[in-house]
């Protein structure tokens with residue numbers, strides 16, 4: 192069996208509040224609250240901020256540092272009042288088994304129901320009323336309406352978005368401890384791209400760097416993989432829904448341009464849809480999208496872009512009678528790659544023709560047609576090396592171009 196690797200986010204999670212990066216004020220507030228708990232008016236602290244900025248790990252770091260027992264409730268697992276009460280209600284009154292102090296963490300309350308009948312939030316409020324131990328609550332957005340009662344009973348503490356320099360410093364520490372041979376710019380780029388989400392940044396570092404080397408060029412794989420992920424998510428939405436409203440928004444979060452999206456839909460459509468009638472309707476929409484696309488290119492009618500989007504998302508989605516209950520691995524289309532390679536080749540040829548044109552005082556177009564094929568044939572044959580090298584010198588061909596001509 193494959194050995195499970197410990198995530199570096201756990202391995203290098205801060206062991207004390209001091210090790211927490213970039214959250215000095217919030218961390219100090221938290222520590223003061225726990226130390227002064229007996230005299231605190233509000234018996235719970237509400238930590239809020241974006242994902243991966245250190246809310247959860249700061250609670251554990253503090254518990255470690257102060258030798259407290261943590262009782263954790265991941266609130267989205269317990270969506271009703273009854274189950275929350277059974278875990279936290281008792282913990283909030285009983286002394287810890289070993290006479291240690293306790294810290295109660297109710298993590299990610301965003302997922303808890305706020306409505307009266309299901310009672311998650313009201314139940315948390317009741318527990319706060321008569322807890323004997325400090326309670327820490329975390330959420331992304333504390334200003335959600337459902338938290339209004341909870342906000343009154345808690346001290347709000349903001350965990351700000353981490354600066355990329357904070358992320359960079361942490362990544363560097365980890366990379367050094369893991370003996371990774373890295374380019375600093377690669378770490379810098381990794382720190383910037385997750386927008387302050389330390390968890391993702393560390394995960395990326397582990398994924399790319401655990402082989403012991405991390406160069407800038409390794410990051411390309413990441414953005415490529417990300418794009419593929421984005422687009423397959425979008426495809427799943429379109430292919431698995433018959434609701435045009437849902438389908439229409441699918442490409443909104445995709446960074447690839449719509450031309451590529453068309454190719455992706457085109458490539459994967461026949462893998463997903465099986466009934467001929469479904470396929471016919473869907474391809475009809477795709478062809479309409481292509482027509483719109485031509486008009487955009489030719490006349491620069493950019494407002495047609497929304498039609499292209501609608502045809503390839505909503506149009507394709509409503510083309511089926513009902514969704515297919517199978518799992519398909521959507522694949523990348525090879526076409527853009529082939530076009531790209533062809534373009535590259537073509538460009539090399541053009542560059543050579545440009546040089547010939549300059550020396551022979553003719554137009555590039557003319558050279559492509561008349562002179563170039565002969566030159567190419569000569570180099571390919573490779574006879575009479577002295578002549579060839581003279582030509583190469585005269586045209587100032589570089590190594591790549593020579594290689595290209597010889598193929």
Ligand SMILES: Nc1ncnc2c1ncn2[C@@H]1O[C@H](COP(=O)(O)OP(=O)(O)O)[C@@H](O)[C@H]1O
Nearest residue numbers: 200204211212242243244245246247248389390
């Ligand atoms: N401010 C920080 N300083 C050091 N490491 C951090 C910080 N924030 C996050 N991390 C790292 O990212 C991981 C996930 O952070 P976490 O506290 O779970 O984020 P969240 O704010 O979403 O609760 C932690 O285990 C830790 O390794």
Ligand SMILES: [Mg+2]
Nearest residue numbers: 246247298329
């Ligand atoms: Mg968390």
